[in-house]
Amino acid sequence: MEKKKKKHSKPVNQPSKSSWMLSIINRESCTLCSKLISSISIATNSIWILVWLVLSMVEEDVKDDVNLYLMRELKLVHLVDIFSILKGVHLSLIVVSFAVFICYMCCSNLYTFYIIQIVNLVVVVYNIFFFYYIISTGYIVWHLFLLSLPLLTVRFFYHYSVIIFLVVGLWSIISWYKFKHIPRNRCSGKLVYSLVVMLLFVSAIVSLIKIGCYSCNVRSSLPGKPGLTAHRGCPHSPMPENSLAAFRNAAEIQGVVTLESDVHLSHDGVLFLLHDPTLFRTTSFSKQCPQLSPNTIASTLSYYSGPCPLVNLTLLSGSEDSSSTGPAGPGASNGIPTLKDLLVIAKKNEKNVIFDLARPINKYSTFYVNYTLQAVLKSGINLKKVWWLEEHNRSRISAKYPGLTLAAKSSFTSFKQFQRNNISIANEHWSTTGDIIKRLQSLRMAINMYTIDSVILYEYAWCLGVDTVTTNNCQLLNNHIHNYLHEACHSILLATPWLLILIVALLCLSILTI
Template sequence: MASTGTSHVPSLNMADPRRQGAGGTCVTRVRPPAARWRPRAARGGRCRRQRRRARLRQGFLGRSPPLAPGACSRSPVQTCSAALPGHKHTQEGVSSRQRRAGLRQRRAGLRHSSQPGPGAQLGSGCESPAAAASSCQWITAKKEKRKGLRTTKKVLLLLVYCALMIALYLAPLGITSPCIMEESQLPPKPALVGHRGAPMLAPENTLMSLQKAVDCDVQVFETDVMVSADGVPFLMHDEELIRTTNVQAVFPERAALNSTAFNWTDLQQLDAGSWFLERRPFPTVQSLSAGDRREVARQRIPSLQQALEAAKQSNISIMFDLRPENHSDYQSFVNATLAAILQSGIPLQQVLWLPDGFREQVRQQAPGLQQVYGRKRLQNEEEPLLHVNLPYQDMSSEEIRQYRQDNISVNLYVVNQPWLFSVLWCSGVSSVTTNACQVLREMERPIWLLPSSTYLMIWIVTDCVSLLAILWAFLLLKKCSQRRQPAGECAWMGAPLPGSQAVPGHNSISRTLEMMPMFTGPVKYLYRGAGTVSF
């Protein structure tokens, strides 16, 4: 539908291509809302991006006729290519892929056209072969500068890498271990001291634990002693009874009291073994036999007198600490403990006295007890030490050897791992306190023991093998990089391309101009090789 005159009647005839009415006047076509806001590409036309691509493609690929030598053009590559004598500039037979490559080069030139220097003249067109030669010299100089920077970085990285490798190769010379020795120089195996008996096989500080320690060939039974309110020494480590007894069930109102607040009759009512089966402090509890489980359930808190009698029958020594050291009646605790030792009839040389409090009084009353100190010897020691008991972290291998040379017995605690026991064995320690007496008993020699010559040979062979592996990796990397290198990049380094032409007398310029036929394959070689020319 159409109308003439000054008024325009909307028409929905979308098929009229000429948009004219009957009288020759222009007819306005109103699109429905659904079609009005569609993208232009969806409506059958070209969007702005497509039109821009078309203009760039036409301007770069040159819809104009071939240029004469020395003339200028919008494309610097076309100008420099035309400046070469005898070169034919034509666009015949250009594929769509090559056109897209040219378009990308053109866009790159637009982005980098603001860079100063002779390269900017290439972006706007060169006027003569001399100008092209000057621009190409600048390109070559800039590429060589970047190449020099990359070479410097590579050299620095190589030096750092070589320094690290040399340090790693020489590190074994500074590594020492007590177990690097001849087998003939190996000291005797350290004696085992049962930490509260055999706590992995029975409840700690019980008669069953003492017996299990004896079965593991333990030479010393280590325990802790407290004194009850009525003056009876008994075996207990914690100041409270909650962890190792059922005091909360028997005496709930007094469960939080100190162990020394209970009478011996009250302590005898407590169960000292069921907690071991319920809490399972070690994984070895699961492997207990049915008979051992029944015996565990029958355990009670033993007195020091009972422990001394069991140690006397088993012919093992006993070492204990008297707790708590800060108690107000500590001196009475010492007297009660000494009385229990003297009444038990155990040989005094089998008792190792560890408490530091009132040591002089103990020496006067029982001079046959072996005094064990929980410290290192002093420089001005009045009386030489014969036994020390320290954590294994506090003693170095050199100190252990020195104490051994001075006939000082060194006991270190608590050692459970075989590798740690092996190191201390090689160091010459006298004994170790352990929870895993059943494991360390089976060790007949250290885990590893190497002569110094064998140790050095192992490291030399390892270093040689690793060096060969590194050299092989570098050679393989170089070979792979040479395979990936395109043939056009070799032309930049001096090898001429087949069918290329050069300007006589300009070696660096000719290398660039050899790759100037831009609308076929060599266009990417100039972009890769030069790196400073952008189109």
């Protein structure tokens, strides 16, 4: 009987099925699945932060021409609003995940381990859907991120510093709590692993800060303050865009050195100022000429005669979208001015002139460039004051009119053509990288950067050492005399070594106390 009992009795050391399952997944061992989820969560969160930098930059200067183009053409009109909501949800998930992780480390509860993985999984799924939304809605321009990185890194330097110290401090507390009862020889591997992860995290943030500062092209001494180019006469003023009142007002601002506009050629041979190809947005065309289509091209109409003379139309006062193609607000003003009127104002106030010349859809389409040049010569303005942007027959124009100041964009013109065609001004977009700016400056090119309306972008252009910036906010930028971006970069570069010393000291103190 005793033998049978021994035969059928269970061994004392044989674990039960439930205890065997619990031993596989416990708080000390991380399964491959949990590691994978955690890794994906960290990776997607990192990408999410980069996307946040880009959209924050768009949000910072949303009234800029290019950002409006980005919003419309890439169908991202409502993305910023949706993103602000998603940002709150995502940050809440991160806080919950971190709180549960702290609870797990302190309470040593197995169930919190499962909660961590569930929250991580939710964050991963959320990020995947968010990225899918971004991709399906449109593609984010890479150069926008390249610009947003240095600017936002500098602006949020102190936020990054607080994050570093919070994470390092919490790591120290958690490590001390977790390893204080474990022999040093048993916990050394895990301690080294966690220390390496912590150092990688700190190095990534510090590198981001350094890249941001150097991307701003900070010099030992701040370059001269850029002059201002009045974009369509600075429509942020009460006057309508491309109106004589706006240009006269801009010419009186001390910091404005150039007047910018867009020129069209009418059917009867009059050069007039208008940004859009049609008249619907900025003039009273729809009310005074209801018999014509709103999409009627302006150059097909006559300035002094015909069914809808352009001289009789009135300009509308600008709205929030006046710097781009959007609906203008009500309010009558003076009529559509001519290029001759603009040149008179520029000559009287000794200002430069730059304009985009539109190819007309009329009998002048084959010789509109020469026609415009003759009009400029007849005005009597100094040719050096005219920044000629038109690319058509540029080499011939350069040889025929050596006094004319030629301007071009580096995106459409090679560096060799700059020297070959005697181009002296580079008209660059604000997203142009610092390397290209340095290359142009090495060729002794004057640089005009467009279109900059916010103070932070103006300070960025100032740090780059550009000569002029095209803006709709002439009064605001003219009154801005301090470059806080340059000062912040210098402070950061000086503070970074001390920050690293404090971090290393804190980590060493943590290791010694464990």
